[in-house]
């Protein structure tokens with residue numbers, strides 16, 4: 420779809436198509452539709468960033484909390500969104516050995532206990548080892564820094580999901 424086709428979408432169509440570019444946060448697409456016409460892919464992405472960046476801290480943490488755990492319960496139960504399922508599979512997270520699976524589960528738990536939101540990383544650009552290393556490192560960050568890191572990753576995930584569509 421090119422940008423002029425995007426600009427022709429009704430808000431219902433737009434939210435249907437772009438509603439999960441930020442995981443389980445269709446309100447982002449519903450809000451940025453008002454900023455049409457978008458001059459380019461970059462302009463569309465910039466509107467999404469603008470929406471996220473002006474949220475209060477609780478809103479940013481809310482976005483992070485809409486993300487499923489990596490290799491967590493949703494993956495096991497088959498209840499991930501289509502996008503997340505494909506991303507986690509591409510990174511091999513659906514085929515972890517028992518040692519990696521239990522390490523990831525333990526670190527995910529520690530991370531959530533410390534920060535109050537789940538560990539979010541753009542897994543399409545990473546492999547199992549890089550993900551585990553980043554999770555272990557980021558567990559030691561200060562909470563204020565870590566919510567900023569998480570939102571940066573949300574934006575990377577969003578860019579790749581947008582690229583799949585536009």
Ligand SMILES: NC(=O)N[C@H]1NC(=O)NC1=O
Pocket residue numbers: 442486487488489502503504506507537538539540541542543576
């Ligand atoms: N928790 C987390 O990072 N989830 C995700 N990352 C990603 O690339 N897709 C996701 O669903």
